[in-house]
Amino acid sequence: MSNRYDEWFKLRVVQQCLREETSLREVARQHCLDASTVRQWLDNYRQHGVTGLRKKYTHRSAAFKLAVLERMWRDGLSHRQTAALFDIRERRAIGRWERQYHSGGLTALAPKRKGRRPMTKKPPSPSPPPDEERSHKELLEELAYLRAENAYLKKLDALIREKRAATQSRKPKPSKG
Numbered sequence: 376m377s378n379r380y381d382e383w384f385k386l387r388v389v390q391q392c393l394r395e396e397t398s399l400r401e402v403a404r405q406h407c408l409d410a411s412t413v414r415q416w417l418d419n420y421r422q423h424g425v426t427g428l429r430k431k432y433t434h435r436s437a438a439f440k441l442a443v444l445e446r447m448w449r450d451g452l453s454h455r456q457t458a459a460l461f462d463i464r465e466r467r468a469i470g471r472w473e474r475q476y477h478s479g480g481l482t483a484l485a486p487k488r489k490g491r492r493p494m495t496k497k498p499p500s501p502s503p504p505p506d507e508e509r510s511h512k513e514l515l516e517e518l519a520y521l522r523a524e525n526a527y528l529k530k531l532d533a534l535i536r537e538k539r540a541a542t543q544s545r546k547p548k549p550s551k552g
Contacts, residue, residue: 385428418459437484
C-alpha cells in the first residue's frame, strides 16, 4: 500500500465506496487510483476501522511471520485477505515471506537490518604528551624542527616577493603624453 496518501484521504475514498452506489472501480477511477489499492483500504477499514488506514511502521519477528503464513495456509486465505486480517499494510509482504520461507526456512524470515552498518569505533589517536612529561632531548629535537620549518617558510616568502618585484620592474611605465 502506498504511503503517499494521508489517512483522511483514504477515509474519504473508503466512505465513498461504502455509502454510494458507485462501484469500487469507479471510485478508484475518480481518484486516479488502482482498484486493488482501494480494495485494500476498504478491507483494512472493515477489519480495523480508521486505524487500519493509518501509516504503520513495524518490525515483525520471524515467529509472527510464520504464524501469519500458517494461518493463511490452514484457512485457505489469499494474500490480500491475510494482510487485512493481520493489519499488514505492505502489499507484497506476505508473498515475499512465503518465498523466503520456502527457500530458506524460518531463519530466512528473520528481520534484516536496514540502512548502513554502524561504523566501528576507533580508539582515539594518541595525543602528544604534555611538555612537562617529554625529555630534554625530545624538546630540543622539536625546537630544531620548528626552527627549520620557520626558516623554510621565510625563504619561500622572500622568493615570492623577489619574483613579484622582478615582474613589476619589467612592466613598461606609461608615458606622459
